Amino acid sequence: MQRVLIGLTAASAMAACVASAAPVPDPLTRRAVPADGKLTLTDYGIRGWGPELIHFTLDTKRFTPGQVTVIGPDGTAVPAQTDGETLAFVASLPKGQSVTYAVQAQAAGGAPVAAVSTLHVKLDGATLEAGNEFLAFRMPAPGERALDPAVEMSQVPAPLSQWRQAGQDWVGAARFVSKRRVGSSVFRVVRQGPACFEYEARYAFVPRGEYVWRLRLSPGVPVAVVTEEYDLGEVTQGEDMLVLSLHKGWPAPLLGRLAGGVQASPMADYVKQRKGAQDSVPVGGVGQAPSPVAPEAGLVALPAIVPGGKWGGLLGGLQVYDAEPPESGRNLAVATLHVGSWRRATAINAWYKEGEGVLLSLPVGTRHIRWSMDIADDFSPFSSHEHDPGLSPTYGRREWGFYAGADAANIQGRFGHIGLDRYKDWLVELPAPTPGHASPRPFSPSAEVAATAAVLDQHPDAALLKTWYLYSGNREDALRQAQTVLTGLQQTFEIGDHAGHNFMCSGLTGYRQAQQLGFAIRAEDALACPDLPADTRRELRRWLAVYANLGSEPDFNPRGAGVHLGNNNMTYNRTLMLTYFAALLPDHPRQAYWLDCLRRFAEYKYATEFAWDGADLECPAYQLYAPLRQMLVTQTALRNLGVADLAKPGAARANLTYLANLSMPEARAEGRRIIPGMGNSANLLESVWGIAMAAESGDPEFAGWLRAMHGLARGRITENQPQAGGGEWNGFPLFYRPAIPARPVALQTAFIPTYGVAFRAHFGSPLETAMLLRAGANWGHWDTDALNVVLYGKGAPLSPGTGYQYLANPAPTRDNGIYHNRVKVGRRDLPEVFGRVDGSIADYGFGPAADYAVADRYYPPELFTDGQGEMHWRRHVLYLKSARPEGANGFVMRDTFPGGEQRRKWWSWLNLDDADRIAVDGQGFAALERNKVFAENEMPMKRGSTVEMKTAFGASTWFGFSRPCEVRIRMTFDYGVQGSVPSGKETKTIVEIPAAAGEDFFYVVFPRGGEEPVPACVPFGADGMKITTAEGTDYVFLADRPTAVERDEVVFAGKAGAVRVSADRVVFCLNAGSGRIGYRGCIVEGDGPFEKTVALAELKPGVIRVEGGYAKTTRTVDLGRGVTVTGEGPFEATLDGDSVRLTTDGRARVIHVSQPPFIVRPAFFVDGRQSMACWTDYPASGWGSCANTWRITLPVPEGKHELTVRNLEFVPGWTRPFAPTIADAVHAP
Known part of the structure; x- marks a missing residue:
């Protein structure tokens, strides 16, 4: 019954394990005094350096320590001293100049020229x-x-x-x-x-x-x-x-x-x-x-x-x-x-x-x-x-x-910051390359260029590529590319947002490095031209070397120092700028070191911030605007240079599939697929699938699927790029592969344990109906939207993404998170607690006729002042799928509140457009003043059991509730949005329905196209709903615990499921629980989830046993030392020293482990391969004082696996620029 994510298996989806190979040593050494004693220092217009104490290695056979004079640029002696084989003196280097210091040896018995020192x-x-x-x-x-x-x-x-x-x-x-x-x-x-x-x-x-x-x-x-x-x-x-x-x-x-x-x-x-x-x-x-x-x-x-x-x-x-x-x-x-x-x-x-x-x-x-x-x-x-x-x-x-x-x-x-003593050791003047080896072509290998050139008119950016030397063969194009790079590198010393000068920064350098320096990829195009003038080639290679050295400077990017490097996405941007420079310098002595640093960083990030199911730590916009793009560029270069093939472990593949599973056809973008806004993420028109083709081209089938996905987004690579300078400036069109045929694959409902569930039917149809249920543990750059849903159907954005990026408008930071389709409990203004990982999909079951999942959100007692203690909110969703895109594709939902039944609740839903598109039992609301939050006793209100929320796109969302409700309008807002879907502002109306103590919410959500008949729905017992559509009658059951119903020839014993009766057949769907389900005496029993279809003509009394399943039970194991393991079996758990080890079998699911004091930063391994660990960000939970704060969430793949949780081991960063003087401080990494 479980769907496997497109193109993935549990084995191939595991993120790369951080490599254990010893780091490649850095050949950077202290500069030596040459035989003629002349030390020339050159700044290329970057900054002034010094005054600073600088050091050189001294050949003591030529220069006797203590018998050395250093003559400065002005011809006078400067204070200098020798300590063993080290010469030290104070030097300065004005911006844009070259200066020479002359080291002179004194004759035997002579005294060095006296220099005035203020020491x-x-x-x-x-x-x-x-x-x-x-x-x-x-x-x-x-x-x-x-x-x-x-x-x-x-x-x-x-x-x-x-x-x-x-x-x-x-x-x-x-x-x-x-x-x-x-x-x-x-x-x-x-x-x-x-x-x-x-x-x-x-x-x-x-x-x-x-x-x-x-x-x-x-001195000085x-x-x-x-x-x-x-x-x-x-x-x-x-x-x-x-x-x-x-x-x-x-x-x-x-x-x-x-x-x-x-x-x-x-x-x-x-x-x-x-x-x-x-x-x-x-x-x-x-x-x-x-x-x-x-x-x-x-x-x-x-x-x-x-x-x-x-x-x-x-x-x-x-x-x-x-x-x-x-x-x-x-x-x-x-x-x-x-x-x-x-x-x-x-x-x-x-x-x-x-x-x-x-x-x-x-x-x-x-x-x-x-x-x-x-x-x-x-x-x-x-x-x-x-x-x-x-x-x-x-x-x-x-x-x-x-x-x-x-x-x-x-x-x-x-x-x-860096300092002249480091800068003087950089090797930036390189000899002319060997003829015939002008460029290593790490981004555009000859064979791939030839293949693309043969079908260039199929490339969405063919017009652009025809202006690049590799495709035009025009020397003038190469010269233009070289000048573009040189001009940019000679001017881009300051990288925006947070800091300033890359070479003279007080603190942390700006993070948008790969974005704003990505134009350097054009140097590959220029260097590929054998007729590029020698002086242009020399200058271009010099500046590439300057920035490659910069990119690996510990002060520029202080990996290993223990300082915060910015939000997680920023670390990719700052580090992977090195790719554009190091990859193009095959004869530089440091290239092997640089490429090894990039490999280790990329493996580390794939292992620690990408889950095996593809979910990234951060919301889509923040993982896409640079991180994944730059990882794909680096992945391509490392493979083409023979360093590593990072595509093989499958982390990028899984992530690209995850992003596809989030995508929706968007009427406001001419039907193109977008990634809906969520967290601090706008609605995204994406070209990442096309950009990924080069990095994933080792698997033509998967690369073909990427092309097909890109085609559904229907855009140029240079269009809608969240990049400084645009996709054209950064060269991303190079990575699209038109020679690889498209291989479309239909997406279906997918369980993504780290994120939640993407319900879907009729993928690719203009009437595709899909819902995203957010119940995960990846909270980076993500406002708290636990159990929120996003709904598209019948060609309309019915309740589209709620990603009001925090730079665009105030939604994520005001009104206690009401800008989602969620429920408030206890208090109408209950604050949303950020970063907890104890909310997840608790049960699920998918089938051809119906898909189901229930998400669970825990509320610690510290959030309430009523003394009623802790509680849960559970959101059940059962998707009734029609065989036809235009048919009755709809959802039955139930919000329950174990432990909080006696608290009040407030249900919210967002509809696109103004309040006058909303009606209750056919009675419409009037349009309201926008951006006004109404007090509870002032909100427009109507009472009824059906609600219809229309859109401007020919479809509406029809709701049928199990009881008459007070339906009211909390507000209509028209906040600005980032991106182009839509451009400018987006208008939504928040509908609110309160529930008293003892009540929950049980309702039908049907996307309704045009004049499509509305369903009829009535309660069917305490845990059931009877729904009648033009296609038949459905009896749906949703409960937190096993429930039993026998009435009107319908039998149900289980937790969730449906009896779907149509004109010629009945489908028995037991989506959760073990039990039985029946109609007119025909009983099907077994361990859910399962489906069984029986033609009405063949329906007869009796019991049909469905074999092959197993009972789903949740248990808790106490391992001692503060470690408990809770989740659905089967699993075995042990404590091995400071490591928690689990053996799991069965379906994919989520297991929760308490975080003991001896695990500070969890690392998670599946069958020996490292994958992103998810654990609570404790500050919002009362700085860790709220109940169940210290939790680790483990997404478990289907099948038999060995899981390990232990302390994270960091990977080596840059070679440290100092030598510790405390004995035993240095350990083998």
Whole structure:
């Protein structure tokens, strides 16, 4: 009875398991001083770099350490020093210029040319002072101290004691707050010379753990760089910290908050404002947000400081000063640096202490990151951070700096983003390629171009492709393509939305990288031309190399740092921009490393954000506008370059099928298929099926189906692209394959465990009737629409998608989620709890004549104040299918409320257009003022048992209720929508029907075309409905528990089903439960779901047994350690260490597992292959305090399978740009 998703089997649908092969090493090395000693640095118009301390490897056979002089561009010596084989000096590189530094070896016995250095170091008893022309610091004098017995950390000296701006008095203080015991401390000078002073304080704890502080100063550099590492051997609650009193002794009158600029306020005014604010606001009236441990009582919390995105009011630093502008007087700032070098990034917390000023508390141990403290969260499925799998989870690292001077807002961008010391090592000048190997053609292989060229006129964008060199052979086209790419790359340093300059960013770079840089795919077209001028080819390859290096910079894309990288879709966009550049540089030494990084990222994303049934973590618009598109581009390039064939595991295939199952024929788009709006997703006219043909061309049958689906959307690839610059700009037409014949396949009703059910009949007909029942666990970018339905039928969008994208209008964020076809319980304004995964399809059964599913939504007791406790809302849907598209295709629905029967309920349904298209028992409403929400006692109301909701498309939705109801209009709205379906605004009317205590909703929903006769429906017992249409009589039964009816020659014993009587036959449908179903003495019994058709002429008394099924029972298994497993059998569950293992058999379904404390971020495996895990996003559930919050939902495939749930293992990201100095911090990834 179960339908298999088109083109899929349980085996082929499993998402790719994250590869375990060792990462390809990065050949990027520190640049060496050449034999002639000339070091030329070039900026290509990107930015100015430095002043910054930079390092080179020195050939000590040619250059004697200590006997080296560095001559700057102006011909004078610059401060330089050698430490072993490393040469260091301070350099600057103006924007758009080249500069040369000359390294000169001194003759034996000679002294290097003296260079003026502003560094000064002085030992004064137990205190060491060091500084430059900007800042100075006091710190414990070098020495080692063993403590026996060990003492509390709060009793040992901090790594620095005071600091000052040059020319100002000493300020500040430092202390530890921790009960941990220190067994030894070591203070030492790591490096000291004209170019660099570096100091280290190292503390060893008893029985284990270490904390390391390093401070670095250089002449001419206004930032004192601080690097901290810590590993306490355990994950803490954040109670151990170093506290800096930033300006103790100086009552600074002004405070600047650094976040995309400087937000300045008088200190007293801002502190007063913060004192009245409540940072940790309960959600839904219950629970409390996790908050940082304060170093002492009585402090006022200031915004925390983080290195990445500054969402939620967080900052990149603070500045205290006494005049405007800050550099005109006394000023001091702290700011984060080099986000890509942080690990387990927890915020630096800021406080205000009366009489002392701003305090900074810096954790000296790792803890779990949380939304409310760090704008990232270890426990949330929507936190996109990645931790470094090669380091201990107890190891943390951060990098930040003290600063004095102008432009505090750009400290991180100027001195802590990529940096000249990294940029100078990039290889961007490549030798001319070998003749005949001008381009690897990763996107357009020769054979595929030839095949497409042979049938080019069948391509929907043939006119465009004829202007590309690969199809025209015209050298001028290649030149135009090259110039397009060069102009774009030389101008696109800023990528929109969140941040700014890709090469000089204070925080997190903009995420729309692959979108806005995707035009670089045109470089393949240009490079394919053998007659491309050599200088153009050289410049094009240079800029491709610049951006390839950028794309793999940890500061540009801080994978592994533990910072939130934006909503899940943003991570694809930022990372996969690398594909367009790395794939086109076959002779670059780093290409193998880059491609391996892309492979591992793509496998990781397919494994963790795509379910085996195809559902993506996010709603369609957000998974489509860039993520899937860019994954398909990357998948194509990796296959064509021989790196990996990511099509084989089937993740993209499953996702494309899932999207097709959501699609509907849309009258407002000339009958073209769209993906209806849902969550934060507009109605989408999509070309993704056509774009996917290249990536999936290894299976011509499936690729042919993709072409057929694209044909039903009937559009050009360049049309309706949710892309910056459009599909043409990004080259997506390259991936359509007109040489592959279309292979249409009719979609049918599909159970998608992660999403819900797509009911469907008569696919491809203009009168196709379909309903989407949303009951899933994928909530990314998805407002709470649990158990919502979307209805299309008889050629009309009867109750179309409710995806009012949050940028287009206020619907998702106002009026407590009434913009859906749902039911409110307990309170008419009951808030909708986001991110819970305990709602799912509880039972289902599909057949040729009737399809059924019931969805279950749990409500924790904390949502109510009436003392009645927890409850469920169950929505039953049974689809009665006609053999004819124009026939009586309709639905019977029932909303029940186990545990909440005595609460009031409010049923809502949205109809397209104004209220005057709605009638109750034939009596119509008048049109209403739009966008006015009526109070409950003011709403227009009519009473009756039938409702008809008409549309402008020749069809209506006819409802027949089991009892007379009070039908009223809650509002008519005409909010704007994104996209073009429709363009501009969309008008809908919300119909509301209340139910009193003890009542539920039992009703028929029939799409009605034109003059089609309306059904007649009457109750048939407490759990049944008799429906008469022109095609026959249907007796439908829907119940939460087994029910039994024997009357009027009809027998039913089960949970859901129908007896369908027509002129010549009767169809017995037992869609749920085990039992019997009969008519005129003919009884069919067995374990549902099943269908049995008997001709009326052959109907006779007796019992027919249907074999082959099994009883569906739900059970709960307690495995101990806080782990329970609940779901439909058969299954066996065990706890294997920290892994939950299940053996399942039977049909596809959903199983729920409680999330124990030892599983922080779940990873889900089906037969060894990783697939997306779904678990609750706890903050909206009272920060985890609501009942049944900590749950993991497992979509189970049909058949026998081995399932495993355990902690997620992150994959290696970029090669880390630092070497940990704490022993045992590095683990094998």
